[in-house]
Amino acid sequence: MADPAMIPASTERLPGRLLRRSGPILISVILWALTIDRADILVAGIRSFGVSMALFMTAPAKAWAMMSTALTEAWIACAFWPVILAVFTAVAVLPEEVRGNLRTRIAPVERLVTSLPRNPRWTAGVWLLAFFVFVAIEAPILVTTDPLTQGDLGTTRLVPPLSATTVADRQIPEAGPGSSGLETMLARDLVTLRIRSAPPERSGNADHPMVFLLGTDSVGRDVLSRVIVGTRVSLMIGILATVGALLLGSLIGFVAGLAGRWPDSILMWIVDVFLSIPSLFLVITFAFFLGNSVAQLILVLVLSGWMGVARIVRGEVLHLRRREFVLAARLFGQRSGTIIRRHLLPNVLPTILTAAILQVSDTILAEAALGFLGYGVQPPVPSWGNMLGEAVAHLETAWWLAVFPGLCLVTLLISLHLLADELQQEWKA
Numbered sequence: 201m202a203d204p205a206m207i208p209a210s211t212e213r214l215p216g217r218l219l220r221r222s223g224p225i226l227i228s229v230i231l232w233a234l235t236i237d238r239a240d241i242l243v244a245g246i247r248s249f250g251v252s253m254a255l256f257m258t259a260p261a262k263a264w265a266m267m268s269t270a271l272t273e274a275w276i277a278c279a280f281w282p283v284i285l286a287v288f289t290a291v292a293v294l295p296e297e298v299r300g301n302l303r304t305r306i307a308p309v310e311r312l313v314t315s316l317p318r319n320p321r322w323t324a325g326v327w328l329l330a331f332f333v334f335v336a337i338e339a340p341i342l343v344t345t346d347p348l349t350q351g352d353l354g355t356t357r358l359v360p361p362l363s364a365t366t367v368a369d370r371q372i373p374e375a376g377p378g379s380s381g382l383e384t385m386l387a388r389d390l391v392t393l394r395i396r397s398a399p400p401e402r403s404g405n406a407d408h409p410m411v412f413l414l415g416t417d418s419v420g421r422d423v424l425s426r427v428i429v430g431t432r433v434s435l436m437i438g439i440l441a442t443v444g445a446l447l448l449g450s451l452i453g454f455v456a457g458l459a460g461r462w463p464d465s466i467l468m469w470i471v472d473v474f475l476s477i478p479s480l481f482l483v484i485t486f487a488f489f490l491g492n493s494v495a496q497l498i499l500v501l502v503l504s505g506w507m508g509v510a511r512i513v514r515g516e517v518l519h520l521r522r523r524e525f526v527l528a529a530r531l532f533g534q535r536s537g538t539i540i541r542r543h544l545l546p547n548v549l550p551t552i553l554t555a556a557i558l559q560v561s562d563t564i565l566a567e568a569a570l571g572f573l574g575y576g577v578q579p580p581v582p583s584w585g586n587m588l589g590e591a592v593a594h595l596e597t598a599w600w601l602a603v604f605p606g607l608c609l610v611t612l613l614i615s616l617h618l619l620a621d622e623l624q625q626e627w628k629a
Contacts, residue, residue: 223327224291231285238341240392245278245340248389255382266386270395274340281338325618332612336432343425345410346394348580351420358598359416361423415600417590426582427604433583434609437494438564441501445563446556449506450548453513454540457521468514471507479504483566487575497576501563512555516548554624561616568609584609 235242248271255263335342351357355365390396414423456467474482486500520526520543529539570576571585579586584605591601 224288228285228288228292231288234342235281235285241341242278242281244389244392245274248386248393249275249278251382251386251389255386258382262383266383266390268395270340271390271393274393274395277338277340281341284334284338319622321618322622325615325622328611328615329619332431332435332608332615335428336435339428339432340393342428343394343422344413345422345425347421347425347429347582349421351416351422353420356412356416356420358418358594359412359420360598361413361415361600362411363415364411414604415598417587417601418594418598421580423587423600423604426587427584427608430582430584430587430605431608433494433577433581434564434567434585434612437498437501437567437577437583438560441498441505441563441567442556442559444498444502445505445559446509446552448502449509450513450552452506453510454517454544456510457514457517458536458540464514467510471510474504474507475511479566480569483570484573484575487570492570492575492578494577494581497567497570500570501566504566505559505563509552509555509559512551513548516551517544520544520547550623554620557616557620557623561613561620564609565613 252263252267252271255266345351359365387396412422412424414427416422417426452467452471456464483500483504486503487497490496490500526539526543529543534542567576567583568585568588571583571587572589574586574589576585577583579590587605588602588609591598591605594601
């Protein structure tokens, strides 16, 4: 038997290297398959951007009339798709030595990679979160049908998963009277991107088979498309509300920890009052008075989520301000702003980042609870919460309406908690 010490290191690491390479290779293959399948949407998104810019030069009023938030989201998705495809293709194709050399040449990337945990829990959390972020960014490309348009109730209502049926597909044949070539081209691209439907008098209806991978809901809408768009809505609300809560809570925590005495007492008394109220009751109360649009919902979640961050930051500041390096900085005459920027903020930042990940989890869960109770994002705009609320009436006959959005919600929360736990353990060590 050969001595293990005589076996080359490269041979010993071969199974591990194959395992590490299999993930990017599989992802790149899936991305290339999706690229081929969604080629018409990608082409329409890129072409619509060029046509819109040309139309802005010739007829700005008509160009503004066709602009929308959905079109901007489609442009962002089409811009990021080639970048993501190129990155995973390069990781799958390039040798490990070349990828290592490229990584070491980019110092910030190398420092970031070496400072992060390296274990299966961290890897699982990162990949799960990356998957949901990818779905949220590329939602305009990934959706198979319009998630807001009701289907034919006779053929598409409560269709089980993996069922095939026939749906009508509208397309604009030719330009209408008085329309320019640019307008017609942009109108065609908007139909391809599912941003607009063709007017009945100018459309040619053509039936084609459609497979609903996750089934349909009670009004014939594709559950897969609604889950994909719901991922974007839930993540957007969770991230924006978390950023607002972190900024407000960190500011109040720094002021309370640095000022001390009566400002600290007053601010912490306010925090204690808010924390003594049940969180769900507080969120529902704010939602009742402020409204339930997406912007108002973000404001509601900010106002109901800053207290825990403020208490954590205040405790860290009180601990750090008594440390020797802070006292030495004061003895050398450094200003308060300099002490905060150079000494307090860098040491509080790991705690804030860990709290941010947990805050995103809590915010997404709160949004889902509000949507389930009818105070969150209002239909027909999909979110995981209102999809679960709509599924209650069909639990016995259409299990898929609750299982798939609920599974996505649980998986995202697990990934966020895995990341927060591993970061906390890494920074404590």
